[in-house]
Amino acid sequence: MSDFTAALDKLAARLGGAAENARRLSGGASQETWSFDVAGEGYILRRAPGGVAMASANAIGLAKEAEVIRAAHKAGAPAPDVVLECEEGDSLGPGYVMRRLAGETIARKILRDAAFAQARPVLARQCGEALARIHAIDGVDLPSVDAGEQLARYEELYRSFETDRPIFELAIQELKKRIPPPVPLKTLHGDFRLGNLMIDANGLVAALDWELAHIGDPAEDMGWICTPSWRFSEFQNPVGGFGEVEDMLAGYRAAGGDPAIDEARVRFWTMLGSLKWGIMCLTMYRAYETGMDASVERAAIGRRASECELDLVLMMQGKL
Structure with a gap:
């Protein structure tokens, strides 16, 4: 029996049985995700890679992630049901366990398969309803960032690359002119898009991957799911x-x-979303270029910065 299997059995005992059918899932870029059964009930374990927490500039940490998911579930938002958090004696490292939900997360299937034909026409409204409930969450201490601060943060990151990308330069200046007037800041999911949404034949089941939750402009979540890169x-x-x-x-x-929150505000955040994703792509390419991460995936994602440049041009022209 491996150390992980023994630790999972110890965790399963807290759920009233032994762990069965354990398998690691492919989803989750920054954390390990495991599916397992206990006494006929399905569960999902989300934990730090190898059980060791890694520092991240934007992620809120697994304990805070579990807290905000619990708050979302309590508020009636489509969120998983967190049933327990890992303890030191579990020997699994930081993490938490949720009840397993049924649905699809692969964007290509959701957008094209006949199984979701009835869901697609109602999904946009369901997303709006879900975001209203998420934005009503109160009482969770999360980092706060408004539009101006976020734009400044990504401009600073872009400048650190010491590269010439005229479209990014133009977009930064244009976005500075378009910063909308302040609104009350709310609890945001922070990465609300296909890939992080579970969908079934009837529509939205749950929002997943809450690691970027923060306090901000409610239109940020809406603009992110509208960002052209996330339209697949x-x-x-x-x-x-x-x-x-x-x-x-x-x-x-x-x-x-x-x-x-109106369409003009959502358009601003959609444009900022494209700039942010483009700069993230540059970050990934820089990791490949410097040898920090020599995977082909990093190089391929880095190449997508050019797609964001085209999207930004079209948005500045009012064509997208």
């Missing part, structure tokens, strides 16, 4: 490649979201 080539449908912004906003307002 279905550019004609602004919301995630499946819906319209007005439907998302209608759902948001119907579920109690701030009526001050």
Whole structure:
């Protein structure tokens, strides 16, 4: 029996049985995700890689992640049910356990497979409703960042590369001119997009991967799912490649979201989202270029910065 198997059995005992059918899932870029059963019930373990927590500039940490997911679930937002957190005696490192949900997370399937044909027309409104409930979460101590601070943070990161990308330069200056007036800041998911959403035949099941949750402008979550890179080539449908912004906003307002959040505000955050993702792509290419991460995946993602440049040009021209 491996150390991990023994540790998982110890954890399963807290759930009333022995761990069965344990397997590591491919999802989750920064944390390990495991599926297992206990006494006929399905669970998901999310823990630090190898059981060792790694520092991250933006991630809130697994303990805080579990706290915000619990708060979201309690608020009626589509979120997993966290049933326990790992303890030192579990020998699994930082992490938590959720009840396993059924659904699909692969964007290509959600956007194209016949199994989700009935879900796609209602997803944008459901996303708006979900975001209204997420943004109503209170009482969780999270980092706060507004539009100006976020733009400044990514400009500083971009400048650190000492590279000439005229489109990024132009977009930074244009975004500075377009910063919207302040609104009350809310609890945000922080990475609300296909890939982090579980969908079934009826629509949205749950928002996953809460590690970037923070306090910010509510339109940030909306702009992120509208960012062209997260439309997965279905550019004609602004919301995630499946819906319209007005439907998302209608759902948001119907579920109690701030009526001050409008399409113009979402457009600003969509453009900032493309800039952010483009700079993230540069970060990944720099990791490949310097040998910090020599994987082909890093080089391939780094190449996508050019896609963001095209998207930014089209958005500045009002064509996307």
